[in-house]
Amino acid sequence: MRTTPPPAPEAHRSSPLWPNQLLATAQPQARALTAAYLHTLISLCPTDAHAPAYAQIVRSGHARRVLRRHASFLAQAARVPGPGPAGSVLARADQLAEYLDKLVTALPSHPGSMPRTPQAPGPVPEAWVEAEDDERILLATATAHPDDLVRMRWLHEGDFTIPLHAALFSSLTALARRGAPVDPITLLWEAQQRGLLRDGLGPAEILDLLAHPAGAPEHWGQKVLQRSLLQQASAVAARIEVLTADEATSVHQLATGSRRALSAVRGRWCQAIGPLAETPPSGWPVVPRAPAVRTPTARAGPRPRAPARPVR
Structure with a gap:
């Protein structure tokens, strides 16, 4: 409408x-454009000089719909994980x-760009039986092999579904940072100092939780992180x-x-499976490094054991 000049008034009438x-x-x-819709656009355009502003309104509505569609795809990938759920998400x-990068480039920036909409409530972590078992095995295995904790800075308390497991993992990492001895007894003492033995929780329950290590801590940590990634998505x-x-947004x-909310989804997962996972953070004791676990299936089974020696 802006680039096609109208004919003379007599011909136009x-x-x-x-x-x-x-x-x-x-x-x-615009292949879907029809004569009827074109007449509708013309009749609803009160001032032809304002056509760029009207076009911006149309583009804004389109961007809002596309963002909502992308969000639904992301939620669907998180809810219905197939093989390799982390990769799909x-x-x-x-x-x-x-x-979002294209959208930010196409739209002019303006001051006060923080969204005013209240934060959406996050999903409540579900205490699945599988999640609980994975966290228990992780705690037991990390207690048995604490040297591997220096490569697991990508795993946080918030990734756990059981609050007790999160608190015990925090106690484990605190012992490792201090370079203190780590075994079920020292972890029990640290938990007691942090007030975890209240509300009827006894030492026997914690010791029983740590009694069955299996495989490598990184394997179980990646499973816990993957579940947290799906919830975060x-x-x-x-x-x-x-x-x-x-x-109003x-x-x-x-x-x-959207960019700020999305920025945290990939970072720690890349640390868990990438080369950054091999570098211990500052403040941690330096220990001999074993090869880092790259995939969730690597080193999943128990560590090999030497055969028992015959008794003479």
Whole structure:
């Protein structure tokens, strides 16, 4: 409409010459455009000089719908994990990040870009039987092989579904940072100093929890982290859906809030399976390094044991 000049007023009043020219010019780029919809656009455009502003309104609505669609894809990948659930979630997160980069480039920035929408409530971690077993084995195995903890700085308390397991893992890492001896007895003492033996929890229960190590701590840590990644992806999708549902949030605020919510999804998972997992953080004691676990299936079984020597 802005680039196609209208005909003379007499011709414009006598025949639909100009709408026909508009339709012929626009259809190669907008194949779904019809004459009826073109007349609707013309009749709803009160001031033709404001057409760029109207186009920006249309683009903003489109961006809001595309963001909501990306969020639904991310939530679906987190809810229905197939083989390699972390890879599916990260692939969806990368697609969303790529679209956000294009959106930020296409839209002009403005001050006050933080979204005003309240934070969406995150999903409540479910204490699945499998998750509980994985965390118990991780704690037992990390207690039996504490030297491996220096490569597991990517695992945090918030990744655990059971609060007691999270507190015991925090106690384990605290012992490792101090260079203190780590075994079930010292971990029990650390837990007692942190007040974990209250509310009816006794030493025998903690010692029983640590009694069955198996495999490598990194393997079980990656399983715990993967489950946390899926929950975090669901929280990010919910956050974006809340942002897009708030009409008072501008598109630039949508892009800013979505990028910040998405930035934490990939970081620690890449640390868990990438070369950064091999470098101990500052403040940790230096220990001989074993080869880092790269995939969740590596070193999953118990450590090999030497055959018993015959008794003479």
